[in-house]
Amino acid sequence: xxxxxxxxxxxxxxxxxxxxxxxxxxxxxxxxxxxxxxxxxxxxxxxxxxxxxxxxxxxxxxxxxxxxxxxxxxxxxxxxxxxxxxxxxxxxxxxxxxxxxxxxxxxxxxxxxxxxxxxxxxxxxxxxxxxxxxxxxxxxxxxxxxxxxxxxxxxxxxxxxxxxxxxxxxxxxxxxxxxxxxxxxxxxxxxxxxxxxxxxxxxxxxxxxxxxxxxxxxxxxxxxxxxxxxxxxxxxxxxxxxxxxxxxxxxxxxxxxxxxxxxxxxxxxxxxxxxxxxxxxxxxxxxxxxxxxxxxxxxxxxxxxxxxxxxxxxxxxxxxxxxxxxxxxxxxxxxxxxxxxxxxxxxxxxxxxxxxxxxxxxxxxxxxxxxxxxxxxxxxxxxxxxxxxxxxxxxxxxxxxxxxxxxxxxxxxxxxxxxxxxxxxxxxxxxxxxxxxxxxxxxxxxxxxxxxxxxxxxxxxxxxxxxxxxxxxxxxxxxxxxxxxxxxxxxxxxxxxxxxxxxxxxxxxxxxxxxxxxxxxxxxxxxxxxxxxxxxxxxxxxxxxxxxxxxxxxxxxxxxxxxxxxxxxxxxxxxxxxxxxxxxxxx
Ligand SMILES: Nc1ncnc2c1ncn2[C@@H]1O[C@H](COP(=O)(O)OP(=O)(O)O)[C@@H](O)[C@H]1O
Ligand SMILES: [Mg+2]
Numbered sequence: 001x002x003x004x005x006x007x008x009x010x011x012x013x014x015x016x017x018x019x020x021x022x023x024x025x026x027x028x029x030x031x032x033x034x035x036x037x038x039x040x041x042x043x044x045x046x047x048x049x050x051x052x053x054x055x056x057x058x059x060x061x062x063x064x065x066x067x068x069x070x071x072x073x074x075x076x077x078x079x080x081x082x083x084x085x086x087x088x089x090x091x092x093x094x095x096x097x098x099x100x101x102x103x104x105x106x107x108x109x110x111x112x113x114x115x116x117x118x119x120x121x122x123x124x125x126x127x128x129x130x131x132x133x134x135x136x137x138x139x140x141x142x143x144x145x146x147x148x149x150x151x152x153x154x155x156x157x158x159x160x161x162x163x164x165x166x167x168x169x170x171x172x173x174x175x176x177x178x179x180x181x182x183x184x185x186x187x188x189x190x191x192x193x194x195x196x197x198x199x200x201x202x203x204x205x206x207x208x209x210x211x212x213x214x215x216x217x218x219x220x221x222x223x224x225x226x227x228x229x230x231x232x233x234x235x236x237x238x239x240x241x242x243x244x245x246x247x248x249x250x251x252x253x254x255x256x257x258x259x260x261x262x263x264x265x266x267x268x269x270x271x272x273x274x275x276x277x278x279x280x281x282x283x284x285x286x287x288x289x290x291x292x293x294x295x296x297x298x299x300x301x302x303x304x305x306x307x308x309x310x311x312x313x314x315x316x317x318x319x320x321x322x323x324x325x326x327x328x329x330x331x332x333x334x335x336x337x338x339x340x341x342x343x344x345x346x347x348x349x350x351x352x353x354x355x356x357x358x359x360x361x362x363x364x365x366x367x368x369x370x371x372x373x374x375x376x377x378x379x380x381x382x383x384x385x386x387x388x389x390x391x392x393x394x395x396x397x398x399x400x401x402x403x404x405x406x407x408x409x410x411x412x413x414x415x416x417x418x419x420x421x422x423x424x425x426x427x428x429x430x431x432x433x434x435x436x437x438x439x440x441x442x443x444x445x446x447x448x449x450x451x452x453x454x455x456x457x458x459x460x461x462x463x464x465x466x467x468x469x470x471x472x473x474x475x476x477x478x479x480x481x482x483x484x485x486x487x488x489x490x491x492x493x494x495x496x497x498x499x500x501x502x503x504x505x506x507x508x509x510x511x512x513x514x515x516x517x518x519x520x521x522x523x524x525x526x527x528x529x530x531x532x533x534x535x536x537x538x539x540x541x542x543x544x545x546x547x548x549x550x551x552x553x554x555x556x557x558x559x560x561x562x563x564x565x566x567x568x569x570x571x572x573x574x575x576x577x578x579x580x581x582x583x584x585x586x587x
Contacts, residue, residue, distance in 0.1 A: 010191070013316045017140055020097045028093050032148060034086030039152030041079040042298075043160040046291035048072065050164070054283030086145060094141030098133055104323055105129050111327040114393040118352070123206025124199075128322055131201045132315040135194075139312020146305040150298035157291045157298075164288050167276055168267050175263035179256060183303055186252045190310035193245045198315055200241055203234040249307055256303055260296055267292065331392070331413030339419050339501040340404050341532035343367040343390070348399035350389060359385050361555040363399070367548075372533040374543040376576060377552035383536045384425060386552070387504045390534070391420050403502075418442070421495035423508035427487040429479030434464060435471035437479070438493045446497055457523040458493035459516055460486075484511035492520060496527055503533040510538055539580065549573065 021028055048071060055064040106129065162169045211218055211227050218227055270276055271285055348363040359382045367373045375383045389396055392408060400407045408416055429437045436444075438460070439451045446454075455461050455471065463486055467473045479487045488511045495503065505524065509517045517539070525545070528535070537543050544563045551559035551572045559572050566573035 010313050013313050013320065016320060017136065017316050020100055021093050021140065024093045024096050027089050031086050031089035031093060034082045034089065035145060035149040036152060037082035038079055038086055039149050039156055041075050042153045042294050043156035043291065045075055046157060046160055046287055046294055049290045050283035050287035053286045054281055058282060086149060090141050090145050094137045097140050098137045101133050101136060101319060102129060105133065105319060108323055108325065112325060113328045116325060121206045123209045124202035127202040127205040128319060132198050132318050135311045135315035136319065138308035139316065143305050143309040143312060146301045150301045153298040154295060157295050161288055161291050164284050165280060168270055168288055171263045171266040171270065174266065175259055178259050179299065182252060182255055183306065186248055186303065187306050187310055189248045190245065190307050191314055193241055194311040195314040197238065197241045197245065198318060200234060200238040204238055207231050207234055245307065252303055253300065256299060260299065264292060329413060331416060332410035333412065334406055334410040336411045336415040336419065341369040341501040342404050343532055344402040346400045346402060348401065349397045350385060350394065351397055359555050363557055365550060365557060365560065367532055369532055370530060371547045372528050372535060374546035374549045375534060375536045375552060376543055376549060376573065381552040382555040383552055384506050387506055387534050387536065390504065391417055391422060419500050420502045420504060421498040421500040422504045423491045423495045424506045425510065427491040429475045429487055429490060431475065431477050433472045433474055434460065434490060437475060437490050438497060440494060443494065443497050451497060454493045454497040457496050458489045459519050460489045460493045485513065485516060488512060489520065496523065501531050503527060503531050505533065505535045507536055507538050
């Protein structure tokens with residue numbers, strides 16, 4: 001093992017990967033049994049050469065002459081059967097390990113904190129789950145096969161050689177360390193390049209994904225040259241790194257062969273020394289030489305397996321990094337039943353990163369149960385950030401948000417989110433039917449009639465009734481087959497169906513024309529009626545009827561009051577309102 005350069009960190013990765021194979025140990029053991037049998041057939045074959053030569057050709061023993069061909073066929077049959085089962089079973093284990101790893105990685109995706117997604121490109125993540133994990137398969141199957149099967153073959157052959165003649169075997173002491181050094185050097189390079197190649201695959205995925213998602217922008221703004229250049233860069237980098245790997249790989253084979261050739265020459269030289277010659281029979285020399293020739297193939301396998309092995313380890317490392325990412329907290333343990341919906345923001349401060357500075361600065365206000373509070377302010381003033389803290393997509397740097405008098409962090413996260421219906425600025429739909437997008441996740445328990453009622457209230461039915469498949473119409477990738485306004489109506493229907501005590505509308509009607517907005521407004525108002533609502537609206541007309549308006553500016557609440565009072569105060573709100581009014585007039 002040492003000569004494959006398995007240092008501590010690498011061993012740890014490998015051990016962890018093997019840990020994934022533990023549940024399949026029975027099949028694993030069968031595979032290893034097959035490998036051992038396979039490995040034993042090689043030295044057995046070399047050993048047969050000695051009696052073949054000495055007894056048959058030198059001593060003309062007729063019994064041996066008849067027996068040996070049968071033994072040879074028998075050996076090959078045994079070897080074939082053992083090889084088949086070894087390959088089949090180890091692959092079975094490998095694919096099972098991959099499935100488990102993929103499942104865990106995907107499970108991790110569902111529980112990563114929002115911050116992680118902010119900082120990581122989705123291309124990188126997708127590439128990890130597809131490409132990197134596939135490379136782990138190679139490490140867990142091919143590499144183990146070769147390590148065990150060929151490793152044992154080599155041990156058996158070398159053992160036989162020492163048994164046949166230790167004088168001739170001294171060549172191993174010369175050639176062995178040379179090969180070990182070479183393999184060690186090669187392994188180092190392999191692992192280093194492999195890690196980089198995997199990262200560069202992530203780049204390839206990322207750039208492709210961007211173009212796929214943004215193909216309209218690319219077309220309309222003439223971005224294809226720029227994107228081609230960007231892709232050429234990552235594509236070329238990937239090729240360059242792969243070629244470095246090929247160079248090391250292709251270079252190592254002839255060097256190994258040269259070393260082996262030198263070994264062979266040494267053996268012949270020693271065997272023909274006058275003092276050694278009389279000690280060695282024809283059979284011994286033949287057997288020895290056969291063993292030596294048989295040694296070449298497993299040696300080559302061992303060096304060839306380096307690339308996939310090191311790739312697998314690099315890939316394993318990157319996947320374990322993902323798996324070891326800290327998951328979102330499960331939250332506290334305070335039971336959350338019968339929420340009244342009183343919400344308090346207490347001296348809240350928040351920054352996305354220290355470098356970018358605070359986005360929310362000392363925010364304090366209380367929303368009574370059932371009250372509707374409107375948040376207004378210029379874009380970038382921190383409105384969306386503030387409401388995303390309520391659902392704990394992020395946690396505040398200092399201060400707290402209290403629901404019914406207790407910090408939201410005291411409640412189980414899942415239960416807390418059950419209490420919140422959110423319609424956000426960007427609506428994301430899943431590639432599924434309109435019905436399943438409305439009755440998404442835990443909402444799937446609702447009856448068809450309830451779903452239809454929600455769809456009706458959100459004016460989804462208005463366009464659905466014109467579709468031949470109605471609510472069962474598929475919406476396409478991320479909902480591309482629908483208009484922005486239609487998507488938003490589906491999101492509103494989803495929120496209506498959820499019927500949660502806390503309602504958060506973050507520019508929920510921004511993609512609607514004023515006509516549909518007025519219609520939906522009625523449904524939304526009915527929904528707001530009995531529950532605590534935070535509503536962010538860019539059109540101030542939707543805000544006028546709120547119980548209270550908070551004006552945010554650069555992360556601070558700068559004004560608060562009712563529509564008429566704020567207008568009279570002639571401050572921030574009045575300015576926003578008149579700007580808006582002018583916009584509306586222009587439009
Ligand atoms: N995920 C994020 N990571 C880093 N900064 C962000 C993120 N989201 C928003 N910001 C920044 O926080 C500030 C407030 O944004 P936001 O709350 O979206 O404003 P609003 O909803 O009022 O338009 C902006 O300066 C924006 O650039
Ligand atoms: Mg916003």
